[in-house]
Amino acid sequence: MNLAWWKKRVPFGRASAQPEHETKVFDASFQAKLDTLAIAARRMHASDLRAQRRSKRVGSGIEFADHRDYAPGDDFRRIDWNVYVRTGRMLLRLFEEEADVPVFVLLDASASMNVGHPPKLVRGKQIAAALTYVASSNLDRTSLVVLRGDGATSLPVARGRGVVVRVLRELERLEGGGTTNLAAACERFVRSQPRRGVVLLISDFFDAGSLSRAIDVLRHARFEVHTIQLTDSRELELAGAGDVVLEDVETGELREVSLTSSALAQIRASYGAHREELRTLALDKHIAHHEVDVQLSFDEAVLGILRRERVFE
Amino acid sequence: MGFLGWNIAEIATLFASTGAFVVALYFLRKTRRRVPVAAMYLWTRVLPSKRTAALLGRLTNLLSLILALLVLAALAFALGDPTFATERAGTATIFAIDTTASMGATDETPTRLAYAVGIVRRELDDFGIADEGMIVKTRGRAIPITPWSKHRTTLLDALGEFGGEAPLAPATEAADHDALARFALDAARGHERARLVFISDTALTPSEALVSALAEAHVTIETRGVGTKAENLGVTHFSARRYPLDRARAEVLVTWRNPTPEMRKARALIFGDGEPIDVHEIELPAGESTSRFLTDLSGVDRTLSVTLEPTDGKPDFLPSDDHADTPLPPRARPRILTVTRGNRYLEAALLLDEFLQVDTVTPERFERADGYDLVIFDAFLPATPPSVSAIYLAPDSRSGGAGPLAIRGDVERPFFERVVRDHPTVRGVALADTNIRKSLLPTLEPADRAIGSDTRAPLLVAGTRSGARFVALLFDVRESDLPMRTAWPLLLLNTIDWLTVASEPSGFELEGAALSTNETAIAPAAPRTRIANAPTRRGSLVDKLAEFPLWWLAVAFAAALLAVEWVLFQRRRTA
Numbered sequence: 001m002n003l004a005w006w007k008k009r010v011p012f013g014r015a016s017a018q019p020e021h022e023t024k025v026f027d028a029s030f031q032a033k034l035d036t037l038a039i040a041a042r043r044m045h046a047s048d049l050r051a052q053r054r055s056k057r058v059g060s061g062i063e064f065a066d067h068r069d070y071a072p073g074d075d076f077r078r079i080d081w082n083v084y085v086r087t088g089r090m091l092l093r094l095f096e097e098e099a100d101v102p103v104f105v106l107l108d109a110s111a112s113m114n115v116g117h118p119p120k121l122v123r124g125k126q127i128a129a130a131l132t133y134v135a136s137s138n139l140d141r142t143s144l145v146v147l148r149g150d151g152a153t154s155l156p157v158a159r160g161r162g163v164v165v166r167v168l169r170e171l172e173r174l175e176g177g178g179t180t181n182l183a184a185a186c187e188r189f190v191r192s193q194p195r196r197g198v199v200l201l202i203s204d205f206f207d208a209g210s211l212s213r214a215i216d217v218l219r220h221a222r223f224e225v226h227t228i229q230l231t232d233s234r235e236l237e238l239a240g241a242g243d244v245v246l247e248d249v250e251t252g253e254l255r256e257v258s259l260t261s262s263a264l265a266q267i268r269a270s271y272g273a274h275r276e277e278l279r280t281l282a283l284d285k286h287i288a289h290h291e292v293d294v295q296l297s298f299d300e301a302v303l304g305i306l307r308r309e310r311v312f313e
Numbered sequence: 314m315g316f317l318g319w320n321i322a323e324i325a326t327l328f329a330s331t332g333a334f335v336v337a338l339y340f341l342r343k344t345r346r347r348v349p350v351a352a353m354y355l356w357t358r359v360l361p362s363k364r365t366a367a368l369l370g371r372l373t374n375l376l377s378l379i380l381a382l383l384v385l386a387a388l389a390f391a392l393g394d395p396t397f398a399t400e401r402a403g404t405a406t407i408f409a410i411d412t413t414a415s416m417g418a419t420d421e422t423p424t425r426l427a428y429a430v431g432i433v434r435r436e437l438d439d440f441g442i443a444d445e446g447m448i449v450k451t452r453g454r455a456i457p458i459t460p461w462s463k464h465r466t467t468l469l470d471a472l473g474e475f476g477g478e479a480p481l482a483p484a485t486e487a488a489d490h491d492a493l494a495r496f497a498l499d500a501a502r503g504h505e506r507a508r509l510v511f512i513s514d515t516a517l518t519p520s521e522a523l524v525s526a527l528a529e530a531h532v533t534i535e536t537r538g539v540g541t542k543a544e545n546l547g548v549t550h551f552s553a554r555r556y557p558l559d560r561a562r563a564e565v566l567v568t569w570r571n572p573t574p575e576m577r578k579a580r581a582l583i584f585g586d587g588e589p590i591d592v593h594e595i596e597l598p599a600g601e602s603t604s605r606f607l608t609d610l611s612g613v614d615r616t617l618s619v620t621l622e623p624t625d626g627k628p629d630f631l632p633s634d635d636h637a638d639t640p641l642p643p644r645a646r647p648r649i650l651t652v653t654r655g656n657r658y659l660e661a662a663l664l665l666d667e668f669l670q671v672d673t674v675t676p677e678r679f680e681r682a683d684g685y686d687l688v689i690f691d692a693f694l695p696a697t698p699p700s701v702s703a704i705y706l707a708p709d710s711r712s713g714g715a716g717p718l719a720i721r722g723d724v725e726r727p728f729f730e731r732v733v734r735d736h737p738t739v740r741g742v743a744l745a746d747t748n749i750r751k752s753l754l755p756t757l758e759p760a761d762r763a764i765g766s767d768t769r770a771p772l773l774v775a776g777t778r779s780g781a782r783f784v785a786l787l788f789d790v791r792e793s794d795l796p797m798r799t800a801w802p803l804l805l806l807n808t809i810d811w812l813t814v815a816s817e818p819s820g821f822e823l824e825g826a827a828l829s830t831n832e833t834a835i836a837p838a839a840p841r842t843r844i845a846n847a848p849t850r851r852g853s854l855v856d857k858l859a860e861f862p863l864w865w866l867a868v869a870f871a872a873a874l875l876a877v878e879w880v881l882f883q884r885r886r887t888a
Contacts, residue, residue: 112351206352235351243345243374246360248353255353256345257360266359274355 067091102157102197103135104223105167106145106189110180111250112206116232116294121176123294123301124202124230130302131200132167136160143193144170147203148177150184154192179250183210183217190221199223204230205278215285225287229278232294236268319393328389332382339378380878384871391867403443405461405504407497408433408468410475411513412450415835418514418630420542429512430475432537436510440465447500448472451513453489455496494519498526507532514540514837540837546571546579546621547634547833549602553610553617555642563641564608567619571597572834578625585613594624616640631835646670647813652679653691658796659706662805669809686813692789702782702812704805707789709753717778718755718785727752727767727788736764737811738775738784742800749795752788773804784808 070079070090080093105128113121128144135142136159143157144167155163155170182203199218205211205227218225246255257263275291282289292301319327350356410429421428433448440446448459448471459471493511501507509532511517517536519527527534550568555561571577576599583591590610597603610617621635629635651673653659663671672685682688682699689704694714703717710716729744744765754770757763763771764784774785786804795801 115349115351204351206355208352208354244348245345246353246356247347247349249349249351251353253353255356255360257356263359267356270355270358274352 066094068094102141102143102195103131104143104145104154104157104189104193104197104199105131105135106147106152106186106199106201106203107171107174108180108182108201108203108205109146109148109174109176109178110203111177112180112204113230114176115204115235115249116230117234118294119176120204120230120232120294121174123292123298125171125174126298127202127228127292127302128200129164129168129171133164136164141195141197142167145189146170146174147182147185147189149179150181150188152185152189152192154189157193157195180207181210182207182214186214186217190217190223196222197224198226200226200228202228202230206274211278212281212285215281215287219285219287225285226290227278227282227287228290228292229275230292230294231275234295236264236271321393324389324393327392328386331385331389335381335385336378339374339381376881377878380874380881384874384878387867387871387874391864391871393864395863395867403441403445403463403506405445405447405501405507406436407447407449407500407507407509408436409449409451409455409493409497409509409511409513411511411515412452412475413513413515414633415514415631415833416539417633418540418542418545418835419632420544420630420835421539425514425539426475428539429537430472432512432539433472433510434469437465437468440468445504449493449496450475451489451493451511453492455489455493457496457500461500490517490519491523493517494523494527497532498523498530501527501530501532505531508535509533510535510537512537512539514538514835516838538837540835542628542630543834543836544573544628545631545634545833545835546577546597546623546629547631548619548621548637549634549833550604551617551619551637551639553639553641555644561644562609562611563613563617564606564610565617565619565639566604566606567637568602568604569595569597569621570602570833571599572836574599577623577627580622580624582620582622583607583610584616584618584620585610586615587618613641614644631833634833644668647686647809648672648684649687649689649809649813650674650682650685651689651691652676652693652695653689654693656691656706656791658790658801659689659691659805662796662802665802666806666809687809698778698781700779700781703784704808704812705783705785707753707787708785716785717776717783718753718757718761718774718787720753720755722754724752724754724767724770726750727770727772729765729772730767731763732765733762736762736775738773738804738808739764740807742803742807743798744773744795744800744804747793747795747798747800749788749793751792755785755787782812784812 067080067083068091070092074092078092078094080091083089083091107124107128109121113119113124116123132142132144139159141157141159142163143155145152145154155166158166180203182201182205186201201214201218207214215225215227243256243258246257247253248255279289294301410426410433412426416424416426416429418425437446443463445461445463446459446465446468447457447461448468449455449457458474459468462468494509494517497507497509501509507530509517509527511534513536517534524534547570548567549570550566553563553565555563565583567581569579569581577597579595579597581593581595582589583593590612591607593605593607595603595605616638618636618638621629623629646668648670649663649672651659651663651671652675653673654675660673663669676693679693679695682701682703685701687702687704688699690706690708692707692709694705694708694710694712694716696715698715698717705717708716708718708720710718710720727749729747732739732744734740749772752767752770752772755774757771757774758776761774761776763774765771765773770787772787774787776783776785790796790801795804
């Protein structure tokens with residue numbers, strides 16, 4: 001699939017202000033790498049459509065899975081007569097049935113995602129585009145869900161590579177803004193989505209108090225949850241020392257402070273504690289958690305970190 | 314405390330203007346930056362306790378302003394070049410560095426001149442804050458290269474000028490010690506204590522009167538000797554001349570000198586226009602000069618050179634006198650106009666010099682001599698005298714025309730009884746027994762010179778009319794046996810040479826420059842001064858402290874303040 005036309009027409013986020021290596025999402029070699037990947041799912045979800053993903057359910061596929069004893073009513077053609085000749089037991093040959101998995105890419109588009117160098121939303125868009133592309137390449141049904149405030153705006157769940165174009169156009173139009181309320185947004189998403197599948201939640205997770213609830217909402221709705229936390233290792237470094245006015249980008253709250261080196265160290269520790277809190281939460285909830293530093297290149301973030309973290313197989 | 318650089322008013326003005334700028338920057342800095350943050354709640358976990366630091370922050374900002382102003386004050390103070398110098402009078406020192414050719418000798422490393430400069434540098438190291446100095450180079454006369462200056466760096470920078478003088482070119486002029494002494498006397502006027510430090514390989518020997526005058530002016534004379542060796546061979550004279558009758562060939566006179574007390578052997582290479590044309594192996598007796606004519610040198614148009622190379626393996630410490638150049642006199646082609654009704658003797662004589670460019674006209678067709686270097690009137694006088702040099706043969710003004718000499722009669726059978734032998738026109742010419750039927754009796758003007766004459770009348774006269782030189786032969790050569798003699802063409806060509814070659818009046822003079830023999834003799838006359846052991850004049854510990862440069866302390870203080878400011882405000886700690 002050649003997306004050269006798309007690279008020209010669909011810049012990501014503030015692409016014009018970014019270096020070329022930040023805006024050049026796909027090239028031929030990168031696309032080839034993506035084509036070899038498939039989204040790993042720990043659980044299989046029932047579906048009527050066949051895809052390239054192996055399910056644990058035995059069915060009418062072509063790849064041998066196991067034997068079981070014959071029971072009345074079974075298809076007589078599936079009896080393994082060779083085994084019967086050797087052992088005298090009537091065993092049925094079982095084949096793995098291939099099924100698709102709906103993949104939901106949830107992207108936090110709150111104002112806090114505009115912070116960072118490059119902005120986290122830009123990197124989030126790029127990662128969302130890459131995940132969508134990979135899922136579509138594996139014939140999985142895919143949907144992009146934009147979380148902003150307590151709302152969740154979804155594109156229709158669709159299969160095929162045509163969905164990539166729709167997702168990319170949506171990402172092109174997407175601007176960061178508003179507050180963050182992941183729990184409410186996830187509840188709205190769950191209510192609006194009858195199918196279950198893999199959820200890839202991309203956010204900075206700056207949402208005091210509702211993180212645990214948001215994850216619980218997804219887990220209890222039987223989604224397989226991957227959280228991808230976007231961080232910026234230079235975010236605090238650029239704040240510098242001295243007398244400054246802090247401005248909360250979501251609420252507009254202002255606060256005059258005098259930043260000393262020790263204060264900056266404590267704030268750095270506070271950010272670290274926030275990340276650690278999220279890691280602990282992920283362990284407790286048995287979900288996959290991934291951290292992506294926006295200072296890393298797009299290639300490294302998508303191909304290195306996510307593959308190392310077993311998002312793709 | 315005093316200031317050698319900017320005065321206190323200038324320092325105050327600078328501090329006030331730049332200080333205002335710093336204060337303005339301070340107030341600009343107090344305007345808080347706005348920092349967007351993604352999650353204020355993460356900051357409020359630690360910031361409540363930090364808000365109490367706002368007052369401390371204001372104090373530290375004020376400290377930052379104070380530090381900046383202190384740095385500024387220290388730098389302004391440094392610009393003033395402060396000193397604890399007392400009012401004591403310093404010493405004014407004239408450093409006279411000998412730059413004659415012998416100072417290019419290489420027995421000191423790299424040269425005597427460089428060594429002399431090193432001595433001055435060492436002296437300047439001991440220069441006091443109240444001392445003044447002046448650098449002078451002596452070569453025939455004293456040439457100051459700096460004015461009086463209390464700034465050691467100014468004097469040290471001026472010493473860099475001597476770097477471009479090696480190797481020193483040979484000079485015919487020797488150092489004029491009287492001129493140096495008179496210069497020192499003038500320069501030291503108005504100074505209570507003055508010194509004349511002469512750095513040379515020769516002793517300073519001004520006249521007794523000047524020595525007394527210097528003593529009365531409280532000017533002390535000190536000599537710093539340089540040079541250790543005397544081995545040297547040199548070309549002391551090298552000149553060339555063209556042969557008058559064959560100007561394509563030349564001869565040179567070269568003089569070599571061996572000032573050392575032992576016999577030396579050398580090879581002399583002669584170059585013509587840069588190409589080697591002759592080689593001579595020579596022996597140079599101890600302490601003597603040897604002159605030699607090298608004759609019949611041909612194929613050279615412009616320059617002759619000689620290079621002397623020792624062949625006995627012994628050193629030659631002054632390379633600059635081993636080579637000499639001399640230009641050859643130019644071979645101009647004089648344009649000559651002869652005004653004659655026909656004179657085979659004249660034409661034949663002129664044909665002997667192929668270098669002459671001769672045109673001939675009859676008296677009736679003669680109008681002007683413009684464009685010619687010389688005009689020869691043969692038994693004819695023009696209506697108006699020519700504006701160029703002229704030779705008159707039998708110029709009888711009684712028959713009309715404007716001749717250089719008034720003729721008042723004839724003289725029968727004259728002889729050249731008196732000839733001015735040193736005149737170029739008659740050099741090598743024998744005229745004594747020339748038979749002449751008759752000659753003209755002229756009236757000479759006071760500036761005219763009779764080169765050859767009978768007791769009754771001059772026969773050959775040289776003079777000047779209207780700025781143009783002339784030579785008049787007062788008889789017709791056809792009425793004498795002069796054309797039968799070799800003297801005739803020699804006399805004519807000598808006269809043409811003398812009248813046409815203004816830069817070469819004799820036509821056979823030696824051309825070239827030579828070193829004075831004093832420069833070839835490089836044996837040091839003054840005791841050598843060892844730089845490492847040069848006497849120090851630095852005063853007491855109090856004087857040293859008084860002369861201690863405070864400006865760099867001020868700069869160091871400013872740097873220390875900057876370091877403190879950096880530690881307090883700029884240093885970043887990384888986790």
